[in-house]
Amino acid sequence: MSQLLKVQNFNVSSDGIAAGASEAQSLESPFGLPGAERLFGWAGATASWPNRTEPGGSRGLDDYLTRDFTHNIGAEIMGRNKFGPQRGPWENEDWRGWWGDEPPFRTPVFVMTHHPRPSYTLSDTTFHFVAGDPAEVLDQAREAAQGKDVRLGGGVSTIRQFLAADLIDTLHIAVAPVEYGSGVRLWNSPDDLLDRYHRDVVPSPSGVTHHLFWRK
């Protein structure tokens, strides 16, 4: 197992919800959830948050997790719902993702979609649009990663697909103290994964609880 597939800094509510229903996602509401910043605010408060524009930020536990985001990562795989709110064939190729001219990935990114679209590069990140099942896409990403690990970025249905195919080596899921009641669920309970994974449960002073899983 020389090239791991890793989920990093993935945020869910205390009831396991990571996004609103697919139809609630829009350009104005990427997560399709009200107050979604309550899910990922812990990361934005850290010194190493990739989108930080002002100096400062915490350098405690949460910062170890945000600065690990790029550690030995050579490629990312993401589902189409992480890439954007569009569904069906690409109608407007001017839309190039949520992340502006300097996406935080700085590696090849493989967007899973059955609708073809040419690759393009923004700063250090190149987006490729690929069809195929999880194992096939992972093969492509591993090759592009040139010996480094591969990050599985989400969204939640993509992570569930890769869990079902038993392809994920480690997961860091940050559970926030907020309850949504409805939306797209990663799990019914974090204990769902304990048949296949070891786990450390690490409460952070920021209020989130980090669940760190690695294969048995």
Next chain:
Amino acid sequence: MSQLLKVQNFNVSSDGIAAGASEAQSLESPFGLPGAERLFGWAGATASWPNRTEPGGSRGLDDYLTRDFTHNIGAEIMGRNKFGPQRGPWENEDWRGWWGDEPPFRTPVFVMTHHPRPSYTLSDTTFHFVAGDPAEVLDQAREAAQGKDVRLGGGVSTIRQFLAADLIDTLHIAVAPVEYGSGVRLWNSPDDLLDRYHRDVVPSPSGVTHHLFWRK
């Protein structure tokens, strides 16, 4: 503050002791403490431990801390007592440190000593032997680090010197559940640093408690 000075993975007992009395240190007992592996065993159990020779190891909380060891580090400063048990002028320059032919630092290392000795390189690590006060040695290390951060490796009296000079930006101290009663102390209590630093206290399932400090 673009180049931090960081203490990382420094281990103390629950009563703050990091090493035996200076005269107890020897080639056979680097820490001069009985059962010193109880202090650093948590790190050796992780997948990212630099000296790991066999596959396996945990990938939970403790592994985040060990794999952060080299993150954006461009140089290390260490006291002579971390480098070796010798005192006074160098009598045997064949002794080249505890770490074998591939020291885990992989950067320039500045060993603080008033006894001159030529620099030498082992694999990716070059050891320099420098006199000067903490601020002067830090200037040299920062220049060698070429924009990256600098690690302060220890031992305990060196860390105390740099704390007294108020030169340290972040500290990760792992407190192990073992009591020594006597030896060289980092602190009377981890609370000693709270006038100058924020702190996260993070208990690990491995039994150690990580104290993560960063400047106020």
